Amino acid sequence: MMQVWHFSEMAYHPGWEFLNEGLRNVIPSRVYDPEVGADLYHRYLDEWALCDRLGLNIMVNEHHATATCTTSVCTIPMAILARETETARLLCLGMPIGNRMDAVRVAEEYAMLDVISRGRVEMGFVKGAPFEINPANSNPAELEERFWEAHDLIVKAMTTHDGPFNWEGRHYHYREVNVWPRPWQQPHPPIWMTVASPGSAARIGRKGYVIAALNTGYIHTPVVYGAYRESAAETGIAAGPDRFAYLCIIGVGETEAEGKRRAHQILDYSRTTPRVQPQFFYPPGYSPAGPTAAMIRSADRLIQRRDGSSFLMQDGTVEDFMAAGVAFAGTPAQVVEQVEEFAAAVGGFEHLLMMGQGGFISHEDTVANLTLFSEEALPAIAGL
Amino acid sequence: MSLVLFLHGEHFTAMGGPFLDRLGAGRELHAPLHPGYDGTPPDPGFRSVDDLAYRYLDLLEELDARDATLVGASLGGWVALEMAVRDRSRIARMALLAPVGVKLSGREERDFADLPFMREAEAAQTLFHDPARWAPDHAALDEAAVETIALERQWAAWYGWKPYMHNPVLGNWLHRAAVPTLLLWGGSDGFAAPDYGRRLADRLPDARFELVPGAGHYPHIERADATADAVRAFLESA
Numbered sequence: 001m002m003q004v005w006h007f008s009e010m011a012y013h014p015g016w017e018f019l020n021e022g023l024r025n026v027i028p029s030r031v032y033d034p035e036v037g038a039d040l041y042h043r044y045l046d047e048w049a050l051c052d053r054l055g056l057n058i059m060v061n062e063h064h065a066t067a068t069c070t071t072s073v074c075t076i077p078m079a080i081l082a083r084e085t086e087t088a089r090l091l092c093l094g095m096p097i098g099n100r101m102d103a104v105r106v107a108e109e110y111a112m113l114d115v116i117s118r119g120r121v122e123m124g125f126v127k128g129a130p131f132e133i134n135p136a137n138s139n140p141a142e143l144e145e146r147f148w149e150a151h152d153l154i155v156k157a158m159t160t161h162d163g164p165f166n167w168e169g170r171h172y173h174y175r176e177v178n179v180w181p182r183p184w185q186q187p188h189p190p191i192w193m194t195v196a197s198p199g200s201a202a203r204i205g206r207k208g209y210v211i212a213a214l215n216t217g218y219i220h221t222p223v224v225y226g227a228y229r230e231s232a233a234e235t236g237i238a239a240g241p242d243r244f245a246y247l248c249i250i251g252v253g254e255t256e257a258e259g260k261r262r263a264h265q266i267l268d269y270s271r272t273t274p275r276v277q278p279q280f281f282y283p284p285g286y287s288p289a290g291p292t293a294a295m296i297r298s299a300d301r302l303i304q305r306r307d308g309s310s311f312l313m314q315d316g317t318v319e320d321f322m323a324a325g326v327a328f329a330g331t332p333a334q335v336v337e338q339v340e341e342f343a344a345a346v347g348g349f350e351h352l353l354m355m356g357q358g359g360f361i362s363h364e365d366t367v368a369n370l371t372l373f374s375e376e377a378l379p380a381i382a383g384l
Numbered sequence: 385m386s387l388v389l390f391l392h393g394e395h396f397t398a399m400g401g402p403f404l405d406r407l408g409a410g411r412e413l414h415a416p417l418h419p420g421y422d423g424t425p426p427d428p429g430f431r432s433v434d435d436l437a438y439r440y441l442d443l444l445e446e447l448d449a450r451d452a453t454l455v456g457a458s459l460g461g462w463v464a465l466e467m468a469v470r471d472r473s474r475i476a477r478m479a480l481l482a483p484v485g486v487k488l489s490g491r492e493e494r495d496f497a498d499l500p501f502m503r504e505a506e507a508a509q510t511l512f513h514d515p516a517r518w519a520p521d522h523a524a525l526d527e528a529a530v531e532t533i534a535l536e537r538q539w540a541a542w543y544g545w546k547p548y549m550h551n552p553v554l555g556n557w558l559h560r561a562a563v564p565t566l567l568l569w570g571g572s573d574g575f576a577a578p579d580y581g582r583r584l585a586d587r588l589p590d591a592r593f594e595l596v597p598g599a600g601h602y603p604h605i606e607r608a609d610a611t612a613d614a615v616r617a618f619l620e621s622a
Contacts, residue, residue, distance in 0.1 A: 290527075
């Protein structure tokens, strides 16, 4: 049964107009007005809290030093929502564990959230976008290794209940790891990871975790899902559709035009993603030499439509993103049909990560978008 | 005649050929590539400049060098300093070309430009006196050549990401690097300013600072002949 998760990056869009060179890393926080920011934080939290009544789950993430996403600490909205909601599951996708220097603290935060929410936490671990290397100052050439060591340590810390253990690894050193509280869900909250490449999908497939493909569209999604399925099968793990998640932009309206208008506004999330100086896209060693070399030549972010043609991410229209399978928009019935077609084309998934808010869309439009989706699209989508 | 061990820098390894040809003429010259740069990913446990220093101290022992000359460019100069503070028994002298590795400024200043987070054009300006002539044109290079550039950056990060291009305690032990040392510095070095070089020379027990005009951070690339000649003159005098 398909689960739907509402995601917002808590953007500080009022700051976007001041920014010419880029929205990330080097932008001065003097353009941030804390009074406006406070209103926005409360607004976004209200929209997430609404999901609890609409039958939608909740997804948060984090980014750093950017006006595109002011969730700089993902567990803060998680903590607030653990109290404010009762039934929605709370997904953090995710915690950039290779960039967090204290892995035990991550285990503690997740465990505490899991207990406060009485077992509603879904625990995402992400490598983090390339432009996150700059604010974290983590070594990109060993990020993959640090990510997996953090993963191993966090899982062991959450599942060890008989006192302290020793950890003297390459990146993390603790002589007395003893995480309190232990998590509500046993042995630990479900683990999710995001994937961009078939190689990392294969590695996650061997673990059987939920993998989330983010805006990867018709062309790339089947590639990463396929790599996961293959390695899961080789490992003897039955990878059902509940192991797969897909993040997209969704705009619904009473009319097709209204749904597209909402999606168009939310898509400023996608259009602002590449608004960063090119060098932040390819920190040394973050990706293998081939893809890095391609980005040294040109850091243009291209999105492929289903027919194989492509467009620049910052310039895409709502129709472009729909043709790519990145946005679904229109009336509830049209969106159901689009999601159904997409899910069939990529081999099926049971977690629809819905960006229902983004860019300059108003609170009223966001509430209408989520409510109409919940009332008129969710029943059919849940049955897909 | 004593051997020369050249320790290469973090970028543009292949452009050092003309310098090495002139430096090595009539001499025993060893110019190994650091692990990673040699095309083989280093063992996961081999990832610091300490590791490089011990590896090359081992090499001096294997070669049974008695009065070796270390010539090191940038990262390679840092490796040479780390070798000298550990064991100078086989090291007679050092010629260091804009070495990095020692923290001289305060915690809110940077001794070395933040190259990985610069635009390509800005990075080229920072590294070269004449970027139009020397900085690679990525659009014109073939794919393999740009991949080599990407890999060199990866290994530079591997060895020198954090702390950035330095060892915080190396400065405590520079008195141990007590061998005649020539510091050659490109007059237009935007990566490690000539003033850094002058201050480093003051901190070393027996160092002389010399400016190479018309060169940026890699004088052995931009002024290969003049730099090789300066090193040879030093070799013959010290």
